[in-house]
Amino acid sequence: MKRFAWSVFACGLIACVVYLMGGFESLAANPGTPGAAVPGDPTKAYITLGILVVAAIMFFTEVVPLPVTALLVPVALSATGVLTSKVAFSYFGDNTVILFMAMFIVGESTFVTGFADIVGNTALKLSKGNELLLLLFSMIAVGGLSTVLSNTGTTCVAVPMIMGMCASAKIAPSKILIPVAFASSLGGTATLVGTPPNGIVNSVMEQVGIQPFGFFEFGKFGLILFAAGILYYALIGHRFLPKDRAGEDHLFGSELKERRTNKMPWSIGIFAFVVVAMVTGILPLTTAAVLGACLVVITRCMSMKEAFACVDWVTIFLFAGMLSMSAAMQKSGAAALVAHTVVSHVSGPYMLMFVSCALTMLITNFMSNTATAALMAPLALPIAVGGGVSPLPLMMGIAMSASACFLTPIATPPNTIVMTPGRYTFVDYIKAGWMLQLISLVLCVVIIPMIWPF
Numbered sequence: 001m002k003r004f005a006w007s008v009f010a011c012g013l014i015a016c017v018v019y020l021m022g023g024f025e026s027l028a029a030n031p032g033t034p035g036a037a038v039p040g041d042p043t044k045a046y047i048t049l050g051i052l053v054v055a056a057i058m059f060f061t062e063v064v065p066l067p068v069t070a071l072l073v074p075v076a077l078s079a080t081g082v083l084t085s086k087v088a089f090s091y092f093g094d095n096t097v098i099l100f101m102a103m104f105i106v107g108e109s110t111f112v113t114g115f116a117d118i119v120g121n122t123a124l125k126l127s128k129g130n131e132l133l134l135l136l137f138s139m140i141a142v143g144g145l146s147t148v149l150s151n152t153g154t155t156c157v158a159v160p161m162i163m164g165m166c167a168s169a170k171i172a173p174s175k176i177l178i179p180v181a182f183a184s185s186l187g188g189t190a191t192l193v194g195t196p197p198n199g200i201v202n203s204v205m206e207q208v209g210i211q212p213f214g215f216f217e218f219g220k221f222g223l224i225l226f227a228a229g230i231l232y233y234a235l236i237g238h239r240f241l242p243k244d245r246a247g248e249d250h251l252f253g254s255e256l257k258e259r260r261t262n263k264m265p266w267s268i269g270i271f272a273f274v275v276v277a278m279v280t281g282i283l284p285l286t287t288a289a290v291l292g293a294c295l296v297v298i299t300r301c302m303s304m305k306e307a308f309a310c311v312d313w314v315t316i317f318l319f320a321g322m323l324s325m326s327a328a329m330q331k332s333g334a335a336a337l338v339a340h341t342v343v344s345h346v347s348g349p350y351m352l353m354f355v356s357c358a359l360t361m362l363i364t365n366f367m368s369n370t371a372t373a374a375l376m377a378p379l380a381l382p383i384a385v386g387g388g389v390s391p392l393p394l395m396m397g398i399a400m401s402a403s404a405c406f407l408t409p410i411a412t413p414p415n416t417i418v419m420t421p422g423r424y425t426f427v428d429y430i431k432a433g434w435m436l437q438l439i440s441l442v443l444c445v446v447i448i449p450m451i452w453p454f
Contacts, residue, residue, distance in 0.1 A: 044082045044332035051076045052325060052334075052366060059408070059426040066426060067314050070321030070410075077328050091323035092316075095286045096152060096413055100319065101311050102289035106274055107160035108310035109296040113267035114259035116164030123165040131171050135238060138162055138180050139230050143187030147194045147219075151184045153278045153285045155414040157271075158184075159421055174242045177418035178432045179233045182406055184414040186229045189222030189403050191215060197373035197402035201395045204377040210391060218399065220451050221443075225400060228443060232436050240435070242428045266299040312420045322410040326367045330375070335363055339379050349389045349454040350445070353397055356380045357444045360401035361437060365411040373402040392452040397444045404440040406433025 051073065058069040074088035091097065110116040127133040138158070145154045162180060166173045188195030192202065192215045202212035270292050277288035296302050302310075329335040339359060346355045356376060364372040376398045384391040405411035407430055409419045415429065422428075 041332060042337070044080075044328075045334040045337050047080050048077070048082050048325075048328045048332045048334040049338075051080070051082075052329070055325065056366075060430075062425060062427075065314075066409075067317035067321070070318045073321050074324040077324055082328050082332055083324060087327065088324045091327070092320040094320060094323055095284075097316060097320045097323075099152065099156065099286045099289050100315060100413075100417065102286070102293040103156035104311045104315075105293040105296055105302070105307045106271060106289060107156070107163075108306075109267045109301045110160045110271055111164070112260055112302055112306070113264040114261045115264050115267050115271065116160050117168065117259065119161045119164045121168045123161075124168040127169070131169070131175060132234065132238060134165060134169060134171065135176050135179060136230060136234055138165070138176055139183035139233065142180050143183035143226050143230070146184045146187035147190045149279060150285055151188045151195060152413040152417070155181060155184045155417050156289070157275055157278070159417060163421060172243060174422040174424060174428075175238070177422040178241060178415075178424065178429065179229075179237065181412075181414035181418045182229055182433065182436065183226070185403050185405060185412055186222075186226040189225055189400055190219040191222070192218060194218070194222070195403045196370040197399045200370060200373040200402075201377045201399040204374075204381060205391070205395060208381065208385075210381075213392075213396070218396070221396060221400060221448055224447060225404070225440060225443060228439055229436060232439060237432070237436065240431050242422075242424065242431070260301065263299065263301045267296070267301050270295045270299070270301070314420050315416055318410065318419070319413070319416045322366075326371060329363075329367050330371055335367060335371075335375050336379075338363070339375055347387070349384075349387070349393075350449070352380070352383065352387070352389075353394060353449065354441075354445050356394055357397045357401040357441055360398050361404055361441060364402045364405045365407045369402040369405060369412060373398060376402070389454040390452065393449045393454060396452055397448050400444055400448070401440070404437065404444075406437045406440075 054076075055069055055073050058064060058072075059066060074083070074091075077083045078085040078088040110119075123134065123137070127137060142154055142158045145158075158180060159177070162176055163173055165171075166176060185195070189198070192198050192213070198213075198218050205212045273295075274288050274292035277283040277291075278285055283291070293307065297304055297307050342355055342359050346352050360372055360376045363375070377395060380394050380398060381391045384394045403412075405415070409415045409424065409426060409429055418424070
C-alpha cells in the first residue's frame, strides 16, 4: 500500500513537471510575454528538472541509499553537460561541508570525555524527564540563538548537547532533532541577520529605491512564525515524529565504554572556544570549527583514527552532492523558468502573494534559501509595483517563505545535520513537516498583509 501511494505521488510529481514544461515552451514561443526574459539554456533547464524529479523519486522511495542518490546527481549533471565535471564535484570542498566534518569531531569529543553526559543529566533534572518539555526547551533555546547567530553553527553546536540529553533521559533523538532543526530556521526569521533571505530582500528593495525593512522589523512576523512552530509541536506535531529505530545505535560516542574524564577540561575549553568564536565572529564559522577539531586531536581528547571515524559520511555526501543541484537550478535557468511560468500568469495582490509564497516554499526545499530569495524577490517586486500594490508584504512573504523549508533533509544545513543522529528517512521529514509547511503558508498569506497592507 505504501509503495502504491508513493507511485501515485511520483506520477503526480512528473505530471506537474510536464505541465510546467508546457508553460516553458509557451514562454519560448512568445518572448514578448511579461517575465519571459529568463536567463539560462532551456534545454539544460529541462534536463535539470528531469534529473531533479528522478532524484526526488529515488529519495522518497529509497530504492538506493540516500547518499548514493546524492552522488548520482553531480554524475548526471556532469554527464549531460549541464555542469562541467569540475563544477559539479567542486561542492565537496564547500565551506559548509568542511564545517560539518569539523563539528562532527568537536561534537564527538564532548561524548568521549563525558561533557555531554553532564549536560544531559542537568537537562534531565530540570525537565524531570518529560519528553515534551525537553523538546520545547530545545526548540526555544536553539531558535532563540538563531535570531542572531548562524542557523548552521547553532545547530552544529546544539546537536551534541541534545544527544547527551536524549541519552540521559533515554529518549529517542528522532523525537527531538527534526523540530530543533526547524526551530533553527524559524528563529532566524526574526532579525535582519538571522537568515540570509532577510538580507537579500532588503538589498533588492534598496536597489530600486524602496525603504528596506528595519533590523527588528522582520520580527513582527518572524516571531509569530517561530511561536507557531513551537505551539504546533507542543500540541500536535510531536505525534508525527518518528519513533526510535529499534536495534540501531543512534548515540554519538556510545561505543566507548569508559569516558576519558581526565580530558574533559580540554573538551569543555575547546567547545567553549568554538562557540565563542562563532558568536563573536572573531573567526569565520568554518575556520573556528576546523581549529577546534585540530585541537581535539592535539590535546588527545581523541585519536586521529577516532576523529576520522566519527565523521558522518552520509551527511557529507548527501549535502555536498545536492549542492550541485542547487547550482544547476541557478546556472541552467531551471528555477527561473519555473518561477516565471507560474508568477507571470497570476493577477491580484492576494493571489500573487499566495503563489509567490507557495512557489518560494517549494523551491527552497530543493535549493539554497539564499538563492531562492535572490531568484524570487527581483521577479515578484516589479510585478507588484507594476500592478500598483505595495511590494512590502510580497517581499516579507518571500523572505519568510524562503526560510520555511520543512519537507526535505536537503532544504537547509540544519535539516541535513540532524538526519543521521536522528536516523531519519527522507519521508520522515515530509511526515514531520508538511503540516507546519502548510501552517506557515497560511500565516504568510493571511497575517503579513495585515501588518504591511497592500
